[in-house]
Amino acid sequence: MNVLKYAAETFLFVPFAAIVINNVFSKKMMEKCFHLLTGAVALSQIFATLFCIYSMDARGMSRFEFFMLEELYENDREFFCLTPVTLIFLLCIGIVAFVSVMVAKKTIDAKKTSYVNLLMTLIIGMNGMVMVNDFFSLYVFLDVVGLSSFVLIAMFRSRKSLEGSIKYIIISELATIFILTGLAFLFMQTGSLDYMDLNSSLLQNSSEPQTMLLSLSLILILSGFFVKAGAVPFHSWLPDAHQSADTSISILLSGIVIKIAGIYGIYVLTDLFSGVKAIQTALAAIGILSIVAGALLALCQSHFKRMIAYSSVSQMGYILLALSTGTTLGVVAAVAHVFSHALFKSTLFVNAAAIHEQAGTLEMDEMGGLEHRMPVTSFSSVIAFLSTAGIPPLTGFWSKLLIILALWTAGNPVLAGVALCASIFTSAYFLRMQKKVFFGKTPEHLASVREVSGSIKIIEIILTAITTLIGILFPLVLIFLQSRGIL
């Protein structure tokens, strides 16, 4: 029990220690080895998560609760808690942070120490958000995530990044005002914001919220998390913010921040109010709208990163649709899609970084014929595209299959059909991207482009290998689910 507790505490203490180390030693020294420090933090997170998964499975525990600083608390409520869903989210955070560091080693030239500080704050915020046990602490960590990502976007102070950042700030602050108002109304009714208290109060057993104030608070919290997740009627900040940031930061934002800040909050809400039918209907409606509109908007973009950002909007729709079923299989499908989306979206952004480093542009109309000049980048982007579109042996296929199965068994064959058909749009915009960037004739100004070298190439190969391997080994996960009686 003790070892598991220490492993769980590293999720918050290791990034904090990295901030201290980064600021204690001299700036010159830290700029030289900033990638070693941040890479070590990301790797320690990945290994600690794997250890927690292994030891919790060996002991047969489905939740592990722990204090952080035990002497400070007097009541018997545990403050943090690890569940299987939390652990998968923590694993995704570790992987995406590692990818971001590998890319940042090449793309970030100035302000390396600020990057380390902000990245570590972001990791603390995300780890805390998935581990806490009550709604108000979730809000506090949500604001830590939000504030550090605003500064990360605006860090290099170009006109574009400042503009993307201020758009994000305005819309996101409106969302936090909504969430906090909803929490105040919820607090007014129950007298506590602990998940346990909310779960055991009267609210859960009925299929409809009893009072107007409760329905109002659910609407406000849900719409706030929709803004954070970038679902379609609220998506306008997402492509701007993700396009204007540096690519190593776009990986973090698109790969994990929208999922932790938005999807995890919605997951908590559906978990607490699993009986309320209206939430599920809202999730299904917003999900379908996001899938279709995100894919159609991605079709008409000319900027590489902007197109991938709209693709994120579309994929968030799939995750919302999986959560809308309200069954255990739906949650499993959503978490599986979060994992595979973290993999293939970070691969695509790494490709964007490689193209930006070598060709100097990200406008798709100016590119072409990079297939033979950059074979590794081209191959890994094809794998990521096939995984996004859901082509069999890759990871994306299995998570989409689980989503469609969950919808079908929950009695929504129409939604399953729409989700299946919308995959065609996904293939459409990615085929357009492949044709414009990698196929066709090479324009003259790109004739001397070489394959990217160093850390970006290594991380492209690693990500492609992981996507393929997990895709091939995924039937083992299905067998595990069947042994637990979920599938």
Next chain:
Amino acid sequence: MELFTWETNMLIVGFLMILAGCYCMIRTYHMLKIIIGVEVAMKAVTMFLILAGRINGNMDLSQAFVVTVIVIEVIVAVVFAGVTIGLYKKYGNMDIRNLTQLKG
């Protein structure tokens, strides 16, 4: 039952403050005024938290919430003002209609 109790009055004032903050954010083109709008709306939310503590009798928990929210609010204002100053140095004024770099 009396219609205009202390609690309903607070609720109505809070909603009016949120509406005023949102109106301020939508209507103006000046970035500092948008910050003021956000802050006004956040103040209303702080008031809702105090009201919630009074209604359910859990005043000490609500105190802890309010202090935390005030701290967060200040940090939000600082970050927002920092980005605004960055934009002011680029463009020379604080008009939000200048921001037309990102389209598509």
